Amino acid sequence: MRGQGYKENDDIYTLVEKIKEGDREAFMTVTQLYQKKVYMLAYSYFQNTEDAMDIVQETFLRLYQKVNLFKRGKNFQNWLLQIAKNLCIDHYRKNYKRNKEWGWKEDIDEAHLIDYKELDCHRSKDLKLIASLCIKKLPDRQRMVFLMKHYNNLHYREIAQIMNIALGTVKSLHFKAAQNLRVLMSPYLEGGKNEGM
Amino acid sequence: MRGCKKFKKQMVAFLSGELPEDNQEQFITHIEKCIQCRNELVQLRNVMNRADILNEDVDEAMASVDWDALPAQIADFVFKKEPSLQRKASAGDIFKVIFQAKFRPVYAGVLLGLLLGSVITFMVLRVPHIKEMRGREFFASGDFLDRVDLEMARRDTLDYLDKSQYLLLDFVQSPPERLSEYWQKDFASSQAKDLLSKKKYMNHQLEKFQMAKAKKICDQIEFLFYELTQISEELSVEELEKIRNFIENRRILLKIKLVKRELEESEV
Numbered sequence: 001m002r003g004q005g006y007k008e009n010d011d012i013y014t015l016v017e018k019i020k021e022g023d024r025e026a027f028m029t030v031t032q033l034y035q036k037k038v039y040m041l042a043y044s045y046f047q048n049t050e051d052a053m054d055i056v057q058e059t060f061l062r063l064y065q066k067v068n069l070f071k072r073g074k075n076f077q078n079w080l081l082q083i084a085k086n087l088c089i090d091h092y093r094k095n096y097k098r099n100k101e102w103g104w105k106e107d108i109d110e111a112h113l114i115d116y117k118e119l120d121c122h123r124s125k126d127l128k129l130i131a132s133l134c135i136k137k138l139p140d141r142q143r144m145v146f147l148m149k150h151y152n153n154l155h156y157r158e159i160a161q162i163m164n165i166a167l168g169t170v171k172s173l174h175f176k177a178a179q180n181l182r183v184l185m186s187p188y189l190e191g192g193k194n195e196g197m
Numbered sequence: 198m199r200g201c202k203k204f205k206k207q208m209v210a211f212l213s214g215e216l217p218e219d220n221q222e223q224f225i226t227h228i229e230k231c232i233q234c235r236n237e238l239v240q241l242r243n244v245m246n247r248a249d250i251l252n253e254d255v256d257e258a259m260a261s262v263d264w265d266a267l268p269a270q271i272a273d274f275v276f277k278k279e280p281s282l283q284r285k286a287s288a289g290d291i292f293k294v295i296f297q298a299k300f301r302p303v304y305a306g307v308l309l310g311l312l313l314g315s316v317i318t319f320m321v322l323r324v325p326h327i328k329e330m331r332g333r334e335f336f337a338s339g340d341f342l343d344r345v346d347l348e349m350a351r352r353d354t355l356d357y358l359d360k361s362q363y364l365l366l367d368f369v370q371s372p373p374e375r376l377s378e379y380w381q382k383d384f385a386s387s388q389a390k391d392l393l394s395k396k397k398y399m400n401h402q403l404e405k406f407q408m409a410k411a412k413k414i415c416d417q418i419e420f421l422f423y424e425l426t427q428i429s430e431e432l433s434v435e436e437l438e439k440i441r442n443f444i445e446n447r448r449i450l451l452k453i454k455l456v457k458r459e460l461e462e463s464e465v
């Protein structure tokens with residue numbers, strides 16, 4: 001499927017120009033190239049497949065709608081992930097923030113009250129739950145930087161471009177996210193000490 | 198320990214492999230010496246390692262997607278939802294074609310031409326205005342022209358009255374038997390005719406400037422001259438005497454004198 005009708009060395013700018021002309025094959029090639037990166041960002045943000053797939057679909061729709069705004073010389077991947085990041089935030093605000101829902105049945109506070117003593121950080125399943133609950137509790141920008149760094153393996157410079165913030169701000173947000181996670185996860189990692197952020 | 202705060206801020210970057218090489222040696226040296234920072238670094242590494250466990254989740258989720266089929270599904274969705282992009286693009290293309298870089302010198306030239314044209318037009322339209330301004334050295338207002346007309350009418354009337362006075366005076370002072378001979382001389386009759394024609398021209402001026410007294414006396418003089426130009430040899434002495442009496446009775450010469458003085462005093 002990948003590269004149907006296209007040479008391997010067709011650079012992204014050529015593909016973008018073809019998409020601007022309404023070329024379906026070029027669009028599919030670009031989708032093939034970047035779908036996993038977009039999915040990883042969306043999945044790490046929402047922690048569920050349905051929302052992640054919605055974001056992937058919407059991201060490529062938005063790419064098609066706004067492709068004329070993309071200028072040669074820009075980093076296409078960062079531009080696309082910027083679209084995805086904005087859609088994640090919008091989707092979250094639209095579907096979760098108002099309804100106070102977050103996809104998971106368990107809220108972190110409920111986890112504290114109900115079963116944190118029973119959670120075993122050495123059990124992989126529990127550790128995943130702890131990690132996702134704690135990441136969920138991070139402020140928006142810290143969470144986004146942390147997710148991009150750890151699950152999308154992006155460099156600080158790329159994160160800065162995607163989030164449209166300074167490099168120093170990215171470093172600072174990552175540091176604060178890690179510090180806050182340490183505090184949030186400490187009750188589970190240190191045998192039930194409930195320290196709070 | 199000194200500098201702990203600075204190195205604590207670098208811990209996350211160090212663990213993520215984002216600490217610049219220049220700072221790494223200094224950072225490692227500090228961590229080796231500072232137990233507190235070393236412990237904190239270990240804790241942070243544990244937290245980040247445990248958070249990384251979610252990567253397994255991401256990997257599982259990634260494995261559950263059919264990546265080969267997804268582009269076609271997305272393309273179907275997108276092209277079904279946005280079939281009009283081609284049209285939008287063509288509209289954008291027209292704009293691009295119009296404003297493409299190679300035409301910029303042309304547009305610059307057109308713009309420059311318009312600018313120059315505007316300046317030249319402005320200058321051309323401005324020239325008559327300058328001429329008009331210069332011409333204002335000879336400008337005379339309507340009021341001034343009225344005053345000039347009035348003065349000319351006054352002078353014409355004075356001249357008319359002057360000449361009439363002399364003619365009538367000659368007529369009055371001539372002996373009755375020579376009156377007929379006097380008016381038949383070319384000089385007197387032609388002068389009277391001239392004055393009659395001049396009166397026709399003056400009528401308009403006298404009416405225009407409402408010189409009622411002057412007009413009245415001028416009308417009487419006109420009547421007299423009209424009569425006198427009709428004099429012929431057959432005219433009897435009595436008839437001539439009658440005319441002279443008319444002049445004397447009506448005190449025409451005195452009236453002429455008074456009107457003249459009045460006109461002379463009312464010099465504009």
